Amino acid sequence: MPFIYKAMKLGKKGKADAKNRLYLNKLFTKLGIDYCERCGSRIRLTFAHRFTRQHCNTVDEMRHVARICLKCHMEIEGTPTMTEEVDRLIDSRDDRMTQAA
Numbered sequence: 001m002p003f004i005y006k007a008m009k010l011g012k013k014g015k016a017d018a019k020n021r022l023y024l025n026k027l028f029t030k031l032g033i034d035y036c037e038r039c040g041s042r043i044r045l046t047f048a049h050r051f052t053r054q055h056c057n058t059v060d061e062m063r064h065v066a067r068i069c070l071k072c073h074m075e076i077e078g079t080p081t082m083t084e085e086v087d088r089l090i091d092s093r094d095d096r097m098t099q100a101a
């Protein structure tokens, strides 16, 4: 069992989420999105989901997820325009990135 799972003492869903984040981290980094898609920061990156997290566990996910920093995430999380904003970030990506996935 990878160290991160043990260290975080996660339940079944938490483990799935952690695994998912590792996968997304690798995928986004591979595609060159190693920065906040909203402000460009490289500090404390998170993933903002357009829908609930349960919808996201395949390679198609990156079309439903934006990589944003914690600061931006906190600014948009729970706001009425969050879905819109995440959509806008995803739509403004270079096509090469999404095709490579």
Ligand SMILES: [Zn+2]
Pocket: 036, 037, 038, 039, 040, 041, 068, 069, 070, 071, 072, 073
């Ligand atoms: Zn940001």
